[in-house]
Amino acid sequence: MSTTTIVSLPDQSTARIPKMNFLTKENGLLSWLLTSDHKRIAILYLISITFFFFIGGSLAGLIRLELLTPQSDLMAADTYNKVFTMHGIIMIFLFLVPSVPATLGNFFIPMMIGAKDLALPKINLLSWYLYVFGGCLVIYTMAAGGVDTGWTFTTPLSTHYVNTNVMSTGLAIFIAGFSSIFTGLNFIVTIHKMRCPGMTWFRLPLFVWSNYAGSILMVLGTPVLAITIVLVALERTVGIGVFDPTRGGDPILFQHLFWFYSHPAVYIMILPGMGVMSETISTFSRKRVFGYTAVAFSSVAIAVFGFFVWAHHMFIMGISNYAALVFSLLTMLVAVPSAIKIFNWTLTLYKGSITFETPMLYSFGFMGLFTIGGLTGVFLGSSGTDIHLTETYFIVAHFHFVMVGGMLMAFLAGIHFWWPKMTGRMYPEKISQLAAVVTFIGFNLTFFPQFILGTLGMPRRYAAYPPEFQILNVFSTAGATVLGVGYLLPVIYLVWSLKYGAIAGSNPWQATGLEWQTQSPPLAENFPITPIMDHEAYDYDWLESQQAKEVASV
Amino acid sequence: MNEVQAEAHEHPAYQRHHFETIAQQFDATNFAMWLFLLTEVMFFGGLFTAYLIMRNWYYPAFVEASHQLNIGWGTANTGVLIVSSFTMAMSVWNAQMRRKKGLVACLLLTFVLGLVFLGIKSIEYTEKYEKHHIPGFHYSMSSFLDPASDPEVHNAYPEDKPLQLDMARHTELYFFLYFAMTGMHALHMIIGIGILAYLIVRAQAGDFTTGHVTYIENFGLYWHFVDIIWIFLFPLLYLISRH
Numbered sequence: 001m002s003t004t005t006i007v008s009l010p011d012q013s014t015a016r017i018p019k020m021n022f023l024t025k026e027n028g029l030l031s032w033l034l035t036s037d038h039k040r041i042a043i044l045y046l047i048s049i050t051f052f053f054f055i056g057g058s059l060a061g062l063i064r065l066e067l068l069t070p071q072s073d074l075m076a077a078d079t080y081n082k083v084f085t086m087h088g089i090i091m092i093f094l095f096l097v098p099s100v101p102a103t104l105g106n107f108f109i110p111m112m113i114g115a116k117d118l119a120l121p122k123i124n125l126l127s128w129y130l131y132v133f134g135g136c137l138v139i140y141t142m143a144a145g146g147v148d149t150g151w152t153f154t155t156p157l158s159t160h161y162v163n164t165n166v167m168s169t170g171l172a173i174f175i176a177g178f179s180s181i182f183t184g185l186n187f188i189v190t191i192h193k194m195r196c197p198g199m200t201w202f203r204l205p206l207f208v209w210s211n212y213a214g215s216i217l218m219v220l221g222t223p224v225l226a227i228t229i230v231l232v233a234l235e236r237t238v239g240i241g242v243f244d245p246t247r248g249g250d251p252i253l254f255q256h257l258f259w260f261y262s263h264p265a266v267y268i269m270i271l272p273g274m275g276v277m278s279e280t281i282s283t284f285s286r287k288r289v290f291g292y293t294a295v296a297f298s299s300v301a302i303a304v305f306g307f308f309v310w311a312h313h314m315f316i317m318g319i320s321n322y323a324a325l326v327f328s329l330l331t332m333l334v335a336v337p338s339a340i341k342i343f344n345w346t347l348t349l350y351k352g353s354i355t356f357e358t359p360m361l362y363s364f365g366f367m368g369l370f371t372i373g374g375l376t377g378v379f380l381g382s383s384g385t386d387i388h389l390t391e392t393y394f395i396v397a398h399f400h401f402v403m404v405g406g407m408l409m410a411f412l413a414g415i416h417f418w419w420p421k422m423t424g425r426m427y428p429e430k431i432s433q434l435a436a437v438v439t440f441i442g443f444n445l446t447f448f449p450q451f452i453l454g455t456l457g458m459p460r461r462y463a464a465y466p467p468e469f470q471i472l473n474v475f476s477t478a479g480a481t482v483l484g485v486g487y488l489l490p491v492i493y494l495v496w497s498l499k500y501g502a503i504a505g506s507n508p509w510q511a512t513g514l515e516w517q518t519q520s521p522p523l524a525e526n527f528p529i530t531p532i533m534d535h536e537a538y539d540y541d542w543l544e545s546q547q548a549k550e551v552a553s554v
Numbered sequence: 555m556n557e558v559q560a561e562a563h564e565h566p567a568y569q570r571h572h573f574e575t576i577a578q579q580f581d582a583t584n585f586a587m588w589l590f591l592l593t594e595v596m597f598f599g600g601l602f603t604a605y606l607i608m609r610n611w612y613y614p615a616f617v618e619a620s621h622q623l624n625i626g627w628g629t630a631n632t633g634v635l636i637v638s639s640f641t642m643a644m645s646v647w648n649a650q651m652r653r654k655k656g657l658v659a660c661l662l663l664t665f666v667l668g669l670v671f672l673g674i675k676s677i678e679y680t681e682k683y684e685k686h687h688i689p690g691f692h693y694s695m696s697s698f699l700d701p702a703s704d705p706e707v708h709n710a711y712p713e714d715k716p717l718q719l720d721m722a723r724h725t726e727l728y729f730f731l732y733f734a735m736t737g738m739h740a741l742h743m744i745i746g747i748g749i750l751a752y753l754i755v756r757a758q759a760g761d762f763t764t765g766h767v768t769y770i771e772n773f774g775l776y777w778h779f780v781d782i783i784w785i786f787l788f789p790l791l792y793l794i795s796r797h
Contacts, residue, residue, distance in 0.1 A: 049796075117572035119582040185589045189738060193582040194573075223593045238690035240730040242604050248724040257600050523780035530574065 006286070006355050006510050009426065015503035017424040021521040036121035037524055042107035043295035043422070044128050046415075049095050049103065050491070052135055056090035057487060059083050064446075064480040067473050080463035081148035082164070086141075088151030089169060093176045094135050096407055097265065100272035101218075102131070102183055104414045105211045107422060111515035112205045114196025114531040119189040120182075134176030135247055141165045141172065150461065152262070155243040155254040159235040161418065164235060173466035177222045177229075180268070182220030187211055196514075198533035205513050205537050206295055210275030213299035217264040217271070217306060225261035228254065245534045256319055259310035269304040269403060270370075271299055274341055275412030281345045281411050283511040284360040285352025288538035291344040298337035298344075300359060305334045315386045326382040331381030338374050342367060357509075358429065362413035369405025369443065374400060377450065391461075394454025397447045398550035405443055412439070412490060419494065420508045424520045425501030428493050435493075439486030445479025512543050568766040580768055587772040594742075598730045598783060601738065605731050605790065612724035614717060619728035619792040622687060622713045624678060628792040631674045635781045638667035640778045649770040657770070661754045662776065668747045675740055680728070689730040698722040732791055739787060742780045747772055753774040782793050 009015070022039045032040055062083050066074040073084065073431030106124065118124050141147055147169045149158040158166050191204070193210050232254070233238045242397055243254045282289045289295055311319055311327040319327075345367060354360070376398045379385045419427050443485065449472040459467050466475070509517040518527050535542040556706040566576060609616045637736060641663040648656035685704075686694035697704035698717045708714070717725075756762060762770050 050794070115572070119572075120586055121570075121572065123586075181593055185586060187591070188589055189582050189586045193578060193585060219589055219593055220596055223597035224600050227597050230738075231600070231604070234730075234734065240689055240734070241727055242730065248608070248727050253604060253607060257603070361607070525572075 004355060005357065006353075007357065007426075007429075007508055008505075008510060009502055009503040009508055011391065011530030012502055015505060017242045017503060018519045020523060021424070021519065022524040023521055025524045026081065036117070036125055038106050038110050038118045038121065038124060039422075039522065039526075041124050041128050042103050045098060045102040045106060045131070047376070048128075048132060048135065049098055052090050052094040052101075053487075054141075056087055056095055057484065059087035061157045061480060063087060064477040067465070068477045070465050070467040070473075071472050075463070077463045078148055078516050081150075081461070082146035084461060085148050085150050085508065086138075086146055089147075089173070091137060091403075091416075092151055092265070092269075093173050094131070094138060094196075095515060096133060096403055097176075097180050098183065098270040099182075099407065100271070100276060100414060101187065101211055101214060101268075102127075104418060105187060105207075105272055105410075106183070107403075108418060108515050109190060109208055110194065110212060111518070111526050112208050112513055113191065113194060113199050113429070114514050114527065115190065115194035115255055116525045116527075116530075119194055120186050124186055125181040127186070130175050130179035130182070134172045134179060135344040137172035137175065141168045144168065152258065152272050153229075154233065154234060155235065155251045159232055159243060169232060171234050173402040174229045175202070180218050181222045184215035184222075186253050187215040187369050188219065190420070191215075191439050196531050196533060200533075202276060202296070203533050203535075204277035204296075205275075206292070207272075207275035208287055209296040210271045210278070211297040212301055213303035214268050214271035216300075216303050217522075219269045220307070221261040221264040222266070224257060225265075228261070228482045231257075236281075245536065251266075252314070252318055252539060255314050256310070256451070259313045260332055262308075263310040263313060264303075264306045266399070267302050269407050271302060272552055273407040273414075275419070276410045276414035277341075277366055278343060279511075279513065280359045280363045280417050282538045283362070283417070283509050284357060287348050287352040287534070288540070289344065289349035290350075291340075292537065294340050295344050295449075299338040302334060302536075305330065305337065309334060310382075310395065312381050312383075312386070313385045316390055325451055328381055328383040328386075332378060335374065335381075335495065337521050338370075342371055342374075356433070357430040358436050359413045359417035361433055362409045362416065362439075365443075366406055366409040366413065369401050369409065369440075370541045371405055373401030373403075376401065385393055392454040393458045393460055395452040396460050397450035397454060400447045400450070405447070409439070412436070413496070415490070417509070418515075419497070420504030421515060421520045423498055423501070424485075424504055425497050427490075427497045427501060431489065431493050434490035435437070438482060438489065442479050442484070442486045446476050446483050447479070449475045451471070494526055510540075510543065512538050512540060566765065568764070568768075583768050583772060584775075585761075587775050589740075591775060594779060598735075598738065601731070601735050602786075602790075605735065608724075608727050608731065609794070611729065612721065615698070615721045615724040616728045617713075617795045618701075618714050619725040620712060620792060621707055622682075622685070623698065623732070623792050624681070625792055627674050627678050630790055631671050633782065633789050634667050634674070634786050638664050638671070639778050639781045641667065642774050646767065646770055646774045649757075649767040651761045652765070654757065654760055654763045657757050657763060658754060661750060661767070663753060663759055665747060665750045666751065668743055672740060672743060675736065679733075682733075686704045687729050689733065693704060693726050693729075695719075695722045695725060698725050715762050735787055735791065739780065739783050746773075746777055746780055749776075 022037055032044065035041060062075070063080070065082075066072070072080065105120070126367055144165050147162075147164045147166055149162055149164070149166060153166070153170070156197055170389065191208060195204075231240075231242055235243050242249040243251050278289050278295060309327060309331045312331045313321055313370055315324050376394070380395065380398060416427055416432060419425075453472050454470055456469065504520050506519050509516070512533055514533070515522075517531070561589065569576050569579055573582070576790070641660045645657055645660035645664060654784055682688055686692050687697075697707060699719065699722050700761055701708045701714050753762070755767065757770075
């Protein structure tokens with residue numbers, strides 16, 4: 001079996017979890033709630049975003065159940081509107097935006113650059129509290145009857161015509177937004193100022209580069225969303241008129257401001273996932289990432305281009321033809337850096353010694369599904385086809401391919417990849433491989449039919465649909481059930497592995513990152529002494545020579 | 555991995571454990587403050603965008619509505635803020651020179667000037683309230699439909715023509731933007747004054763004259779930033795017709 005796996009675990013009969021680590025350093029609830037350790041905050045985040053993921057997921061289940069039949073029979077039409085709105089808000093603001101950065105990024109960026117902590121540990125803790133406060137407000141909103149504007153808060157619907165909980169949801173997003181501003185700000189400062197000796201910019205793992213690019217988007221984009229929400233709140237309470245055409249305002253201005261954040265936001269969601277891909281694909285094909293510099297800069301390019309494409313969400317909203325033309329062209333530019341990434345990962349696989357551990361299976365899932373999601377994005381970016389496809393299930397399928405097929409796969413790849421480092425124990429390999437395959441099958445069964453439904457013209461955001469669409473909707477709902485199983489399995493076996501998993505040792509994957517060169521789980525200050533980076537990133541020869549030295553000295 | 559033994563040496567008490575050197579700590583927090591100010595620029599940027607678009611569309615309404623503002627008070631407030639920026643800069647200098655008395659005095663002056671700014675602002679807001687120029691609350695357009703009904707402003711700007719109802723309605727948008735922008739600015743002033751109070755107490759206790767100038771420096775950046783916002787707001791809101 002030695003050719004089919006790279007996993008090298010210590011001898012289980014003698015191996016122990018190190019007694020001194022960040023988990024055992026202090027005990028008690030307060031030691032968690034008042035911690036400034038980036039690793040503990042990452043775990044707090046992991047627990048809270050998993051909680052919200054399952055709330056958002058149950059809402060998705062309700063949506064699919066309603067759409068099993070053409071009539072609106074499981075719930076009333078307004079209830080359906082509330083359910084899909086809450087699904088979108090929870091999944092976007094409380095799961096996708098913080099998913100990889102706030103958990104894996106928080107845990108591993110300081111370790112990857114050889115630092116003891118993020119630059120601003122208290123701000124890091126504050127960002128978690130803001131997240132939790134925002135999350136509680138969302139739960140309050142749901143208990144108080146929900147909100148039914150769609151996650152986009154389109155004016156004048158949100159300001160004039162609906163009488164649901166727009167204000168509390170707006171406040172929740174405003175607060176959660178500050179949580180992500182603080183996370184992004186902290187990452188940028190940390191990556192600039194906290195790198196260990198020898199850790200130059202081009203020795204940084206690509207995970208750090210892509211989180212850096214994502215952080216730029218968080219820092220520049222989120223404040224614009226914040227002021228937009230303030231304006232919506234004022235419009236709704238005082239009736240100030242900036243977005244109200246009867247008073248001389250302009251609802252299109254709302255769209256510009258909203259999408260100025262919310263388009264870059266999809267890159268906030270996907271970029272950190274792409275960083276996970278670079279790590280897993282390199283590790284499980286035992287090769288340096290092909291075209292390191294190109295992959296690093298493609299992250300930055302996505303961040304930069306991402307700010308100049310927002311109006312492609314507005315092709316049918318009354319922007320000028322010339323604006324549509326320019327934004328259509330700019331949108332296609334984003335395909336270039338995304339393609340650079342996919343091609344470079346493919347070339348990393350080429351002649352690599354590939355093994356198929358769970359993180360790698362999820363990564364393959366990501367590459368395939370993200371490519372489909374990304375390419376259908378080009379259809380939607382062409383203003384001509386967009387006019388036919390927008391507001392149909394084609395859009396729904398497109399962004400779920402990118403966000404669920406892409407980002408969620410990347411998140412699960414990352415969680416499995418770094419689980420041994422975070423907890424000191426391995427997850428069970430066989431069942432997790434099964435979960436990865438189930439997720440992939442369930443995902444395709446759920447969302448592929450939606451592309452067809454979209455091209456046939458089924459509109460999104462309605463509780464009822466013409467009966468001829470039923471067969472494809474039944475496929476989609478069946479797929480969602482399979483997908484649900486695929487997401488429940490990891491929760492069960494990962495919790496199980498906390499107690500019964502095999503002892504992982506410090507470097508089970510034989511990976512090269514600095515985070516793997518210290519004990520698992522790490523010490524509270526990460527490294528016993530400040531490391532010095534004296535080799536390039538993903539240098540497997542260096543790793544081998546290190547191990548040879550160790551053997552020689554023992 | 556090559557590793558060097560971290561040398562054990564004395565750290566100042568204010569150095570956080572996760573920084574290698576005090577210089578790194580200063581650099582990192584200073585950079586973080588600049589980034590935070592960048593997010594503030596984006597935050598105000600949304601309001602400035604709305605302002606520029608509306609001003610372009612409804613220029614006559616914006617000109618006449620801006621004549622309702624008192625340039626005297628506006629100029630006085632600009633002066634107050636510029637002086638407060640100077641006293642803030644002096645606070646930083648005093649902290650660096652480890653002069654406790656000078657530091658506390660300069661911070662106190664900054665604090666008082668901040669309050670003076672808010673005081674003048676509240677006088678201006680009261681005028682708007684009295685003339686029913688607060689958007690959304692019984693807003694009155696009479697000053698713009700019939701300038702003679704508002705003799706005080708009419709005498710100062712006799713060339714202002716009555717606006718058509720269609721254009722006069724848009725003065726409300728001007729006043730909304732006026733309140734949103736100056737209100738958001740005033741909110742930043744209030745937060746700043748609150749932090750100043752805290753800094754004064756700690757400076758009095760001698761916390762910032764030990765070489766630990768980070769807080770004072772970074773707060774200085776924030777204070778100057780809030781001033782700069784006003785430097786943009788003043789011409790955009792008060793001086794529209796003067797060019």
